Amino acid sequence: MRTDSTIQRDVLAELEWEPSVTHEHIGVAVTNGIVTLSGLVPNYVEKLAAEEAVRRVAGVRAVAEDIKVRWPGDPKTSDTEIAERICRMFSWDAVIPEKKIKVRVEGSRVTLTGEVDHRFQADAARKAAGRINGVISVANLLTVTEVPAVDDVKDRIEQAFKRNAILDAATISVIADGGTITLGGRVHAWREREMAERAAWAAPGVTAVRDQIIIA
Template identity: 30%
Template sequence: MPSDQEILSDVQDALTWDVRVDATNIDVDVTNGIVTLNGTVDTYTQKLDASQIASRIRGVVDVKNNLVVRPTIMRSDIDIQNDINAALRRDVLVDETNIIVNVSNGIVVLSGSVATMAEKNAAESDAWLTPGVTDVINNIVVTPAVARMDQDIEEDVRASLARDTRIDMTNIDIEVVDAVVYLRGAVSDYTQKWIASDIAWWTPGVRDVINELTVKAAA
């Protein structure tokens, strides 16, 4: 198991070398395997990429992202809103009919409804990829087109996890209540934790995913 100092060094190196992120103003702290990112970046995409980069480092059990987005080019809220609406219309994964976009001081609030969790997350991705965005608040409600039994959803999530070679589901417990999937138990790395969420999101009938998995890295 890497020490906090080793994890710190690896995260700093990874952020410095990755072309997706300007790490000049990013400060990294590690305590008991928990990585905390502080400082500023130019785009919301860089903020999310920084979390992803840190999460892949061996020994990381959680990532707390406190990065603040300070765009180098300021854009009007209406321009940001128009660009997000256009991106939603172009996105084949999203039915934007019932999605409402509001922007205030660069902060995007998404509301309305979609049929799947995958659509909700795709809409959020479209928003944070838009230049000038400093934060995204996703209040979209998932209303499945066809209601499914909780047991059927649970069986599908379990089967999908079992098929995926990236996941060791030996210690993963799955519960579905009112179409909300709860993931509990332990995985060996932070990446597996979020892959499990992603798999659950794509399951038909799911309204939300609550990921309570803990990371217990191998020694």
């Protein structure tokens, strides 16, 4: 008697082999020889073709088919599509360490897990995931690597401000209390304030940033 895992493997291979089926978005589960298909296809013909392909596999006793037809103009908001778009957005953002972050989507709810080096990376990942159409909520379970705060953290942040072509380092104050950084002073625009905060988060050992910069 063929095992469920063997049948599942062969069903996946048969779907991939069948040229008339877009197999990438079809899920396959097998219990006691009963195959359950789920996922999305672009038209009804492919839906039928997928079912026929499964029935050709030896050991399949029955097919429970839950594939949905997703027309080209329909919103791309299935869990699989949301996950793919989040991963793609992560790969485009140089700030987000995509290889360190795992994405799970269930019922349009996103869960991010893994370990990153800086808090601003976790925040950037949460914000990016939340911008995807169809996302209901984002559970940010990312942890930040614990790095001891360096003695010259204040100087490092101030030097980062001076290297920045947009920021006027002379107008921004930095107070360091262990891993907590308090930023003060004035800038001309929100973008400058965000850049200053991000620079502070990038310093080794920073665990909190209190942004008290005023937009003048």
